[in-house]
Structures are given as structure tokens and as C-alpha cells.
Amino acid sequence: MKIQSINKNINSLYVHIPFCEHICFYCDFVKVKKPTKNEKVIYDYLDNLEKELLAYGDRLNHLQTIYIGGGTPSCLDEKQTIRMCEILNKYVNKCTIEYTIELNPESVTKEKLLIYKNNNINRLSMGIQTFDNSLLKKVGRIHDNKEAIDAYKLIRQVGFDNVSIDLMYNLFDQEAKNIETDLNYIKELKPDHISWYSLIMKEKSIWGKLKYKKPSKDEDFDILVNKGLKKLGYVRYEISNYSLKDEKKSLHNISYWNSDLFAGVGVGASGFEIIDNKYYLTCNEGNFLSYKKKYELVSENDFYFQVLMMGLRLIGGINLEIEINKYAYKAYEEKINENINKNFLEVKDNHLKCTERGLNILNEILVSLL
Numbered sequence: 001m002k003i004q005s006i007n008k009n010i011n012s013l014y015v016h017i018p019f020c021e022h023i024c025f026y027c028d029f030v031k032v033k034k035p036t037k038n039e040k041v042i043y044d045y046l047d048n049l050e051k052e053l054l055a056y057g058d059r060l061n062h063l064q065t066i067y068i069g070g071g072t073p074s075c076l077d078e079k080q081t082i083r084m085c086e087i088l089n090k091y092v093n094k095c096t097i098e099y100t101i102e103l104n105p106e107s108v109t110k111e112k113l114l115i116y117k118n119n120n121i122n123r124l125s126m127g128i129q130t131f132d133n134s135l136l137k138k139v140g141r142i143h144d145n146k147e148a149i150d151a152y153k154l155i156r157q158v159g160f161d162n163v164s165i166d167l168m169y170n171l172f173d174q175e176a177k178n179i180e181t182d183l184n185y186i187k188e189l190k191p192d193h194i195s196w197y198s199l200i201m202k203e204k205s206i207w208g209k210l211k212y213k214k215p216s217k218d219e220d221f222d223i224l225v226n227k228g229l230k231k232l233g234y235v236r237y238e239i240s241n242y243s244l245k246d247e248k249k250s251l252h253n254i255s256y257w258n259s260d261l262f263a264g265v266g267v268g269a270s271g272f273e274i275i276d277n278k279y280y281l282t283c284n285e286g287n288f289l290s291y292k293k294k295y296e297l298v299s300e301n302d303f304y305f306q307v308l309m310m311g312l313r314l315i316g317g318i319n320l321e322i323e324i325n326k327y328a329y330k331a332y333e334e335k336i337n338e339n340i341n342k343n344f345l346e347v348k349d350n351h352l353k354c355t356e357r358g359l360n361i362l363n364e365i366l367v368s369l370l
């Protein structure tokens with residue numbers, strides 16, 4: 001059996017902007033406090049991004065999605081934002097359907113929103129986490145509820161029609177009534193898309209270093225979140241992602257869940273590429289002043305596991321009409337069948353997917369496949 005890709009083009013690009021105005025207690029993403037005295041390092045970082053992109057030659061000529069994430073991309077000032085957009089604009093063409101940037105409420109300004117709009121960015125994803133002011137403080141955010149709502153309204157005024165918000169649950173001291181409050185704000189604001197994650201206690205986060213333990217109420221909040229969003233008309237299409245309409249699902253993230261190829265640029269960014277007909281995971285290791293792309297060969301079996309690990313996150317599951325997915329199924333058939341017998345997985349309409357029970361224990365299912 002030979003490794004084949006669903007699509008050998010790189011259709012997606014992830015761009016990492018590592019700067020943040022502050023560091024939230026739960027976060028272990030690759031980020032640094034934005035240097036305020038020495039602006040040059042930010043321009044140097046952007047110059048390095050440009051060089052890294054140029055090294056791809058014509059392999060980025062067919063990008064369908066671009067995602068600028070962080071860190072906090074919106075913490076760049078206007079001039080820095082223009083420079084960033086100027087670099088990325090070379091990769092936007094008629095293939096490009098979705099172009100997203102991540103924002104934090106405290107750094108949203110009308111000027112920056114106009115720059116994004118004038119530079120082809122058509123999807124905004126703003127991290128709010130919770131609408132409860134005391135919880136926001138407890139998790140180390142520097143914006144309050146009003147700033148988040150004002151920023152959201154400004155985004156709509158400027159004319160963006162594809163807006164996502166990030167929320168978190170299972171935060172310390174969070175109660176069912178906080179989730180109800182968040183749902184009420186969603187009802188009022190109607191974001192097109194929501195990513196609502198359960199807190200993951202990360203060892204390298206500030207809380208992780210303090211040896212905080214995650215509160216164990218996951219399941220109750222899961223039910224509240226899922227039921228509440230369904231009532232508001234949101235369709236859950238991935239474990240933690242919901243959209244109001246089909247066309248507002250995150251195409252960029254779907255490409256990860258489908259194990260498509262993507263390039264990642266910037267410190268800490270990872271990618272998934274084919275070089276000389278072999279699959280490689282890439283990761284940019286180092287610090288934001290100097291990093292290097294490392295390549296890790298992905299074996300056939302590891303690739304199939306990745307197809308299952310990523311694809312089972314989708315509520316619709318893995319399409320078994322696609323050849324590569326069929327191979328992945330075959331490679332793990334015996335163990336998949338054991339999970340089907342336990343009613344954790346099912347095959348329906350030629351898709352392998354988690355049952356309702358299985359969705360709550362996906363990690364355990366994946367471990368059982370190994």
C-alpha cells in the first residue's frame with residue numbers, strides 16, 4: 001500500500017504572530033509579551049516571515065485558506081499590520097476563499113479593521129472566553145465584557161459577515177449560570193461561528209506551572225453548551241466548533257481535520273507537507289528572533305492514525321468513499337470494530353464516526369486504537 005494524498009497541493013497556510021499584550025494564565029501557545037520599546041524586532045519578525053514564505057517558491061500559489069493566528073495578531077499596530085498584510089497579499093488569489101485573522105477585544109480598532117478589510121481578510125475570530133467580568137479577571141484576561149461587545153459591534157459595523165468567537169468552559173469557579181449568561185450574549189450577538197473549548201490544563205501555562213488541577217465538571221458543562229447552542233440554531237460540526245450556517249464552518253480548520261496538506265510559517269508553527277512523495281510534519285523550532293524548520297518523516301501507519309485522530313473530531317466523521325480514508329480504516333480495522341461493538345464508533349452512510357457516547361471519550365478511543 002502506497003501513501004497517497006487526498007490532494008497534493010498545499011491549500012492552506014497558517015501564519016503565526018507570537019506577540020501578546022499580556023499572558024493569560026491558562027495559555028501555553030507559543031507567544032511572547034509584545035516588545036514595546038524595540039519595535040524593530042517586530043519588523044524583523046515580519047521580514048523573516050516573508051523570507052520563509054518566499055522559500056516555498058510557487059508551492060503556495062493555490063491557497064484556498066489563510067489563517068493568521070497567535071499569539072495576538074491584532075496587537076500589531078496599524079503600520080505593522082499593513083506590513084504583515086503586504087507580505088501575505090502575494091498569496092491571495094482567485095483560489096482563496098477564506099482568509100482569517102485572530103483578534104483580542106482590547107486591540108480591535110476601526111483603523112485596523114479597515115486595513116484587514118482592504119487587504120482581503122474576510123473572516124475574523126475574536127477570543128472572548130467568557131462574558132463574565134469576574135471570571136475574565138480570574139483567567140488573566142485584560143478586557144472586560146463591555147470591551148468585547150463593543151469590539152464585536154464595531155466588527156459588524158465595518159461590514160464583516162463571517163465572525164467567529166472563542167469561548168471556554170470548565171474554568172475555575174465557573175457555574176451553570178455563567179454558561180447561561182454566555183448563551184444569552186450569543187443569542188443577542190449572533191456570531192456566525194463559535195469555538196467553545198473545555199479548559200485544558202497545560203503544564204507550561206502559568207496555572208500548569210503552579211500545579212493547578214483542572215476542575216472536573218466537564219460533562220455537565222458539555223451538555224449545557226451543546227443543548228444551549230442547538231436551541232439557538234447552531235450546528236455542532238466538530239467536537240468544539242459550531243456554526244449557524246453551513247457556509248460559515250471554518251474551512252481552514254476543516255482542512256486540518258481532513259488531514260490535508262498545509263504550510264505553517266512563524267515561530268512554533270507546524271505544517272504537513274509532501275516532499276519527494278513522502279509526508280512530513282514540519283515544526284518551526286527556536287525563539288521568535290531565530291527559528292528553524294524541522295522536518296519529521298511521517299510513516300504510513302502514523303499517517304493513517306492521524307487521519308482517524310483528526311477525522312473522528314468531525315461530527316460527520318470520515319468519508320470512507322475517499323481512498324486514503326479507506327486505507328486508514330483498513331489499517332486499524334480490528335480495533336475500530338471493537339469500538340463499533342462497544343457502541344463508541346459507527347459506520348453510517350459510508351462515514352466512520354463517533355456515536356454520541358463516543359464523542360465524550362474520543363481520547364480513550366484513540367488510545368485503544370494504538
Ligand SMILES: C[S@@+](CC[C@H](N)C(=O)[O-])C[C@H]1O[C@@H](n2cnc3c(N)ncnc32)[C@H](O)[C@@H]1O
Pocket residue numbers: 026027028029069070071072073102103104126127128129166167168197198199200201202
Ligand atoms: C491561543 S488563542 C489565540 C487567540 C487570541 N490571542 C485569544 O486569546 O483569543 C486561541 C484560543 O485558544 C483557546 N485556548 C487557549 N488556551 C487554552 C486552554 N488551555 N484550554 C482550552 N482552550 C484554550 C482560547 O479559547 C483562545 O481563544
Ligand code: SF4
Pocket residue numbers: 019020021022023024027028029031070071072104127
Ligand atoms: S490566550 Fe491569546 S492573548 Fe492569552 S496568552 Fe494565549 S495567545 Fe496570548
